[in-house]
Amino acid sequence: MRIQLTVNGTRHDVDDVWPGESLLYALRERMGLPGAKNACEQGECGSCTVYLEGVPVCACLVPAGQAHGREVTTVEGLAPEGSGDETALHPVQQAFLEKGAVQCGFCTPGLIVSTHDLLQRNPDPSDPEIREALAGNLCRCTGYEKIMDAVRAAAEALR
Amino acid sequence: MTSTDSIPGAKTGGGRVGDSPLRPDGTLKVTGQFAYSSDLWHEDMCWGVTLRSPHPHARILGIDTTEALATPGVYAVLTADDVPGENAVGLEHLDTPALARDIVRYEGEPVALVAADHPETARRAAKKIVVTYEELPALTDPRRALDPDAPQVHEQGNLVREVTIRRGDASPTAPVVVSLEFEVGMQDQAFLGPESGLAVPAEDGGVDLYVATQWLHVDQAQVCRVLGLPPEKVRLTLAGVGGAFGGREDLSMHVHACLLALRTGKPVKMCYSREESFYGHVHRHPAWLRYEFGAQPDGRLVYGKADILFDGGAYASSTGAVVGNGGTLGLGPYDFPSVHVTARGVYTNNPPCGAMRGFGCVQAAFAHEALMDELAEAVGLDEVEIRALNGMREGDRNITGQLIDSAAPVAELIRTVRDLPLPPERTSTDLRELPGGVSNTTHGEGVVRGIGYAVTYKNVGFSEGFDDYSTARVRLEMSGGEPVVTVHTAAAEVGQGLIAVEQQIARTELGVERVVVHPKDTTVGSGGSTSASRQTYVTGGAVKAACEAVRTTVLARAGQRCGQTGLRLDGDKIVATSGEVVATLVEVLGDDAVEETVERRHRPTRPIDPETGQGDAHVQYAFSAHRAVVDVDVELGLVKVVALDTAQDVGKAINPDAVVGQIQGGSAQGMGLALMEEIVVTDGHVRNPSFTDYLIPTILDMPPMQIEVLEYADPHAPYGVRGVGEPPTISSGPAVAAAVRAATGKALRRVPIRPEHITGT
Ligand code: FES
Ligand code: FES
Numbered sequence: 001m002r003i004q005l006t007v008n009g010t011r012h013d014v015d016d017v018w019p020g021e022s023l024l025y026a027l028r029e030r031m032g033l034p035g036a037k038n039a040c041e042q043g044e045c046g047s048c049t050v051y052l053e054g055v056p057v058c059a060c061l062v063p064a065g066q067a068h069g070r071e072v073t074t075v076e077g078l079a080p081e082g083s084g085d086e087t088a089l090h091p092v093q094q095a096f097l098e099k100g101a102v103q104c105g106f107c108t109p110g111l112i113v114s115t116h117d118l119l120q121r122n123p124d125p126s127d128p129e130i131r132e133a134l135a136g137n138l139c140r141c142t143g144y145e146k147i148m149d150a151v152r153a154a155a156e157a158l159r
Numbered sequence: 160m161t162s163t164d165s166i167p168g169a170k171t172g173g174g175r176v177g178d179s180p181l182r183p184d185g186t187l188k189v190t191g192q193f194a195y196s197s198d199l200w201h202e203d204m205c206w207g208v209t210l211r212s213p214h215p216h217a218r219i220l221g222i223d224t225t226e227a228l229a230t231p232g233v234y235a236v237l238t239a240d241d242v243p244g245e246n247a248v249g250l251e252h253l254d255t256p257a258l259a260r261d262i263v264r265y266e267g268e269p270v271a272l273v274a275a276d277h278p279e280t281a282r283r284a285a286k287k288i289v290v291t292y293e294e295l296p297a298l299t300d301p302r303r304a305l306d307p308d309a310p311q312v313h314e315q316g317n318l319v320r321e322v323t324i325r326r327g328d329a330s331p332t333a334p335v336v337v338s339l340e341f342e343v344g345m346q347d348q349a350f351l352g353p354e355s356g357l358a359v360p361a362e363d364g365g366v367d368l369y370v371a372t373q374w375l376h377v378d379q380a381q382v383c384r385v386l387g388l389p390p391e392k393v394r395l396t397l398a399g400v401g402g403a404f405g406g407r408e409d410l411s412m413h414v415h416a417c418l419l420a421l422r423t424g425k426p427v428k429m430c431y432s433r434e435e436s437f438y439g440h441v442h443r444h445p446a447w448l449r450y451e452f453g454a455q456p457d458g459r460l461v462y463g464k465a466d467i468l469f470d471g472g473a474y475a476s477s478t479g480a481v482v483g484n485g486g487t488l489g490l491g492p493y494d495f496p497s498v499h500v501t502a503r504g505v506y507t508n509n510p511p512c513g514a515m516r517g518f519g520c521v522q523a524a525f526a527h528e529a530l531m532d533e534l535a536e537a538v539g540l541d542e543v544e545i546r547a548l549n550g551m552r553e554g555d556r557n558i559t560g561q562l563i564d565s566a567a568p569v570a571e572l573i574r575t576v577r578d579l580p581l582p583p584e585r586t587s588t589d590l591r592e593l594p595g596g597v598s599n600t601t602h603g604e605g606v607v608r609g610i611g612y613a614v615t616y617k618n619v620g621f622s623e624g625f626d627d628y629s630t631a632r633v634r635l636e637m638s639g640g641e642p643v644v645t646v647h648t649a650a651a652e653v654g655q656g657l658i659a660v661e662q663q664i665a666r667t668e669l670g671v672e673r674v675v676v677h678p679k680d681t682t683v684g685s686g687g688s689t690s691a692s693r694q695t696y697v698t699g700g701a702v703k704a705a706c707e708a709v710r711t712t713v714l715a716r717a718g719q720r721c722g723q724t725g726l727r728l729d730g731d732k733i734v735a736t737s738g739e740v741v742a743t744l745v746e747v748l749g750d751d752a753v754e755e756t757v758e759r760r761h762r763p764t765r766p767i768d769p770e771t772g773q774g775d776a777h778v779q780y781a782f783s784a785h786r787a788v789v790d791v792d793v794e795l796g797l798v799k800v801v802a803l804d805t806a807q808d809v810g811k812a813i814n815p816d817a818v819v820g821q822i823q824g825g826s827a828q829g830m831g832l833a834l835m836e837e838i839v840v841t842d843g844h845v846r847n848p849s850f851t852d853y854l855i856p857t858i859l860d861m862p863p864m865q866i867e868v869l870e871y872a873d874p875h876a877p878y879g880v881r882g883v884g885e886p887p888t889i890s891s892g893p894a895v896a897a898a899v900r901a902a903t904g905k906a907l908r909r910v911p912i913r914p915e916h917i918t919g920t
Contacts, residue, residue, distance in 0.1 A: 018279060034198035035191020039351035039401070040433040044850035047351060075191035093189035097181055100816045103824065104654025105188030106351040106401030112189060128591040134858045138850065140351050140402050141654050143823030144858040 003068040007031060008077025014064075023067045024048045024059035027074060035075040035109050039138070046137035049110035050074045056117045075109035078116060092116050095154035096147075103141035111137045115151050119158055125151070175667040176878060179816035183658050183676065195399035196371035197355035201426035204357065205234055207412070207419045208281040208429070210271040210288050211438055212263035215473075215508040215843025216297035216310065219261055219270070223289040227273060230287060232280040234423040237272040241418065244387030248410055250377065250513070254313060255474040257385045257414045263292070264312055264473035265510055266844050267438030274419040274427055297508040299843045301470035302447060304505035312473060312506035319471045319504040320479040322486030324558050324772030327497030331462035333453025337533040341450070341526040342909040344837035345470075346443035346828075348515050349855050352401015354439050355430035358416035365392025366417045371400040373407045375649045376685035385414045386421065390681070393417070397679035403653035404828070405514030406440040408690055409476050437848035441476045441513030442838055444469040444504070446485070446522035450530045458538040460549045462497035463490040463558070467523060469504040469512070476513030478504040483623055484519030487559050487767065487776050491527035492569045492616035493549040498558040500772070508843045514690055516828060517888040520617045525833075525910055528613040528893035532900070542612045542897070546573045546784075550614065560773040563780065566871030568808050572784035573614045575806040579865045581610075582788055582802045594790055594797035596859060605794040608801070611897025614784040615890040618777035619882030620693040620761055627693070627778070628760040630684030631701035632677075635669060635709050636752035642731055642744050644669055644706075647677035650686025650698035655884060656817040657694050661702050663813060668706035670730045684758060692781060692882025695813055700877035701759035708755035717747045762875055779873060783807035783886035785826065785894035788862075791902040796914025798834055798899055800860065803891060806867040810881030815868065822866050822887045829891030831856045833899075837911050 003014050007027065014030050024041065027050070028034045037047035041060040048059040051073040078090040089097065092115050102108050111134065118125060118133040125133065130151045139147060174180035187193035224236040239246055239260035246260060247253040259270045271288050275281035298310040304317040311317060356370030365388055372378050375395045383393045400407070412429040419427040431439050447468040453461040467485045471478035486502035515521075535545035550569025556562055585608070590597050594606060621627035632647040646661045662674040679686070686698050714726045717733040725736040731744040767774040788802040803826055812818045828836075835854040839846040847853045872879025892910065900907050903917050 018277065020279060028198070029200070032200070033191075034195075034200075037195070037351070037401075038197055038353065038430070040850045042433060042849055042851065044433075045351065075189075079190060089186065089189060096189050097185040100179070100182075100820050102182060102185050102188045103656070103820055104350070104352065104400060104402040105184070105193055106195065106654075108188050109191045128589065131858045132591065132597075136857075138351065138855060138857060140349055140404070140828075140855060141824045142820060143825075143827035143856075143864070144861045145823045145864055146820060147858065148863075 001065065003064055005067045005069065006071045007033060008073055017064050019065060021064045022060050023062040023064050026064035027059060033074055033076055037106055037109055039106060046114060047107055047110040049113040051113065056113055075112055078112065091157040092119065092154040095150040095157060099146050099150040099153055101142060101146040101150035107137060107139040111139065111147060115154060119155055123159055124155060173666065174663055176663050176813050178663065179814050180659055180663065182656060183662060193399050195352050195401050196369065197353055197430045199357040199369055199398060199428060201357060201359060204426040204428050205274050205276055205423060206278040206281050207272055207274050207416050207427045208278065208285050209269045209415060210285040212259065212266060212268040212270055214263060214292055214294055215266045215299065216295040217263050217292040218295060219259060219263065220291040220293055222271060224271065226287040227284040230280065230284040232276040233284045234274045234425065235419055236288065237418055237422060241422065242385055244385045246385065248381040248385060248414065249475060250409060250477050251479045252475040265508055267510065269415065272415050272419055274423050297843045299508055301468060301505050301507050304507055312508060317506045319475050319506060320482040321501065321503045322482050322772060323770065324486050324498055324500040326558055326560065326773065328462065331453055331497040333461035334456055335454045335537050336451060337530055337537050338451035339526065339530050339533065340908060341448045341529060343446045343522040343525055344911055345445040345840060346515060346832045346836050347437065347838050347853060348404035348406030348440065349853065350402030350404055350406055353431045353433065353436050354411035356398060356412060356416055357426060357428045358420035359426040360420045360424055363392060365394065366420055367394045368413060368417055369396050369398040370413055371398050371407060373403050373651050373653060373690055374688040375651065375679065375681050377688065378410060378413055379681050381410055382414050382417055386417055395681045397651055400651060400653040403689065404516045405518065405690060408514045408688060409441050411439045433850060434848045437838065437845060441511045443515035444471065444481055444512040444522065448522065448526040450526045452530050452534055454534055454538060456538060458534065458540045458545050458548050460493055460495050463495040464499040465489050467502040470507055470509055471504045472507055472509045472511035474511040476511050478512065481519040484618065485523050486772060488520050488616065488618060489523035490558055491524065492551045492567065492614060492782055494551055494555050495558055500558065509840050510845060516825065517617065517885050518691065520615060520889045521832065521892065524613065524615045524889045524893045525896060528897060532897055543573050543577045546614050559767055559776050561775045561777065565873040565875065566808060567780065567782060568869060568871060569614055569782060572782055572806045572808065573612060575867050576612065576784045576786040576804050579786065579804045585790060594792040594799040595795065600795055600797060601792050605792050606790050607793050607902045609789050609791060609898040609902025611787045611894045611901055613890045613893035613897060615886065616780050616782045617692065617885045617889055619696060619779040619781050620691050622764050622777045624764055624766040627687060627697060628758050629686045629698040629701040630756065630758045631698065631705040632683050632754065632756040633665065633702065633705035633709050634752050634754040635671065635713065637745055637748050641673060642671045643673045643675060644671045645675045645677055646702055647683045648686045648698050648702065649679050649681060649683050650694050651679060651689040653689050655821060656814060657698065659817065660695050660699055660813050664699055664702045665706055668703055669710060670728055692884040696876055696880050696882055697759065697761060699813065699880065701757055703877050704759045705755050705757040708757055709753050712753045712755060713747055717742050720747065779876060779881060781808065781881045781886045783890045785890040787894040787898040789895065789898040789902055791899055791917065793903055793917060796917035800830060800862045800895060802862050803830060804865040805887060806869060807886055808869040808871050808881060809883050810873045810876060811870050811879040812868060813878060813880060818868060818883050819866055821883045823864055825884060825887030826864060826891040827856045827861055829888040830895050833892040833895040833910050833912060835911050
């Protein structure tokens with residue numbers, strides 16, 4: 001089947017999509033956007049988190065067909081546009097980088113989208129609120145301490 | 160696969176040794192641009208999948224691939240018959256078939272491969288392969304492995320390795336004797352990036368493999384053997400690695416993708432699902448441990464005895480070395496006049512076990528630390544002072560008779576964690592701070608606090624006479640009017656931060672700001688394994704040595720030019736002893752590059768004596784201590800770790816932020832084993848191959864940590880470094896287990912501790 005969707009502001013027409021394919025597969029393998037990750041493909045790790053119509057979802061659980069006609073934002077679409085600077089980062093990305101919240105980085109794209117969402121809803125989250133909001137994003141490398149630091153720093157930068 | 164240029168604007172300092180520069184790959188990682196092994200794509204590529212055995216032990220009577228091959232979209236179906244070279248791989252023993260022939264020895268063993276135009280086509284075709292099995296009696300209890308009537312997993316018998324350590328009095332006695340039995344469950348590395356990679360057939364009949372791994376060259380040797388190709392035709396490049404923790408030391412899809420690529424003539428991508436990942440790599444050995452300590456009434460140790468059994472599963476992997484560690488390090492960082500240790504690893508029809516962070520020391524630590532607490536109680540000392548009293552010191556000999564010839568601050572570490580502030584008494588009834596969390600299982604009633612301590616140690620680098628080395632190629636040249644250094648090693652960056660360390664060392668040694676780290680591949684000599692906490696020491700040391708060689712060459716050239724000796728390099732200037740600038744780097748280098756390649760070995764280690772286990776088995780030891788504070792709902796058996804504080808001697812922190820990151824992440828993995836992480840295997844079948852049922856700590860489970868980093872330089876190591884990655888994983892779990900024991904008053908002789916162990920239901 002053919003699906004049409006807008007990803008990070010760009011319209012994509014994707015052909016030959018097999019109905020069982022997830023949005024994650026379509027993004028990664030058909031649209032050249034491998035930023036969202038595939039750590040479990042069973043809705044347990046959050047590494048595939050993307051926005052679908054502004055709501056964070058596990059892209060591995062969304063059938064690609066369900067994204068037809070809709071708008072998707074991935075980690076690749078968060079950096080400020082139009083600055084002409086290739087290395088320009090969103091404050092959440094900057095905070096993860098500066099606070100050492102990235103080791104292998106496989107969890108990072110999902111955590112950045114989840115943090116981005118949290119700070120939109122709650123610009124000044126308490127530590128328990130941060131932990132609650134990110135409970136669906138597994139990280140095996142960092143022990144989460146520097147992720148906490150990064151979220152606090154990003155919140156401050158965005159306020 | 161992209162080369163990482165230096166990023167200016169280091170967080171602190173100039174990005175040299177002792178600074179904490181930003182990760183050179185960090186921008187790519189936070190923007191989603193970093194190319195992990197599962198992100199690779201190639202024009203005209205197809206997908207490979209693996210068909211695995213459903214049985215823990217069976218004879219293969221026949222494989223019918225006709226229907227699978229006839230499936231539209233399928234390019235190839237391969238079995239053991241299609242292996243062109245020797246069908247045998249393995250880290251220590253070549254006991255593992257690339258594809259099973261005749262016999263399968265564990266559930267999940269690869270039997271056949273399919274390549275197709277879509278992963279789903281390949282999976283469906285794989286299901287159409289008809290394998291006829293005759294089930295065989297399976298050996299699934301390692302404690303029966305050496306019984307005379309046990310099923311034989313391999314022809315040579317079920318013992319992989321036995322190590323005995325004997326020292327001091329042959330039949331020691333003591334006024335105070337404590338003993339226990341302990342059991343440790345099977346832990347999974349649970350790296351997030353699935354096993355994956357891309358094999359591209361080349362015009363010369365060879366293959367280029369892009370893969371996530373811990374040691375490119377040992378992979379290359381194994382792939383060559385199976386393909387029957389020389390190394391120059393099997394070229395490996397490190398793809399982005401999504402964590403490793405030991406689970407990428409053995410081959411996974413490497414050979415399989417290459418076999419399919421060479422057969423189809425197409426690039427082949429393979430990427431495991433999470434379920435397949437649980438079958439596709441080795442795990443941490445489950446262990447059964449029996450310990451006895453004898454002591455004087457004042458608590459001073461007289462002897463230590465231990466009997467340790469590791470379940471190696473169906474293939475050896477690195478079981479031999481794990482047994483070596485369990486034996487030589489299994490009594491912990493204490494001074495024992497007399498020692499009697501036996502460690503064994505056996506074959507069974509359970510999932511193969513091998514390397515995981517902490518390698519043989521993790522299992523032993525749960526037992527020796529629980530027993531130290533018993534001893535403390537028996538002689539009336541507290542948990543900290545019993546450890547300080549018996550802790551190893553520089554100048555002591557350990558249980559293999561090896562002299563501890565650098566810092567061994569056991570007493571200081573354990574007292575340091577004790578003296579860190581404790582978390583306040585719990586007063587709030589915020590559910591999020593209680594065991595069970597927002598599941599609303601308690602409002603504080605039945606919740607008891609406990610505190611536990613542990614101190615442990617670990618060898619750094621490869622041991623027992625292994626030829627452990629790393630190769631570094633360093634090149635200095637002018638580019639765009641400024642000096643640029645390129646560092647090329649094959650040492651795997653798996654997330655720990657090695658590429659930053661390589662840059663920091665090059666900047667420090669050559670005084671050049673721009674340092675490019677070449678992609679990791681097999682066009683340079685081996686970097687050795689990214690394991691055993693060894694890369695900063697061994698590859699870092701190789702980079703340092705190669706930089707020194709470059710510097711020597713540059714200064715020799717400068718000397719020839721100006722006729723002076725005793726020159727030094729200062730930034731882009733060559734300076735004479737008088738302080739006078741005699742030349743610039745530009746003048747000396749011109750259009751020429753200076754390039755040096757150095758292989759660096761650490762001090763040799765030696766095999767241990769087969770009878771007594773005595774010998775200088777290890778190159779360096781790393782020590783750490785933890786204190787855990789837990790709240791336990793003793794009625795429901797739920798545990799909340801409130802604080803997990805630690806002190807560790809790192810010798811010299813090359814990159815202090817990365818050191819802290821290693822300590823935090825390593826501590827989380829140790830805590831996971833203490834409380835939640837276990838691959839449940841019954842009758843040889845894995846029961847929980849998913850993140851739904853195999854639980855790793857989430858951000859809700861991890862408490863804040865206070866971390867004290869000590870830097871007692873090891874005079875034998877480059878910059879004085881001591882390996883960092885593993886110790887935290889070893890001491891955190893036993894501290895958590897001790898805290899739960901303290902809260903509940905239960906013996907708790909098995910980890911992970913499950914709610915029913917606490918409630919006794
Ligand atoms: S990949 Fe989607 S939740 Fe893990
Ligand atoms: S940084 Fe590796 S999983 Fe989070």
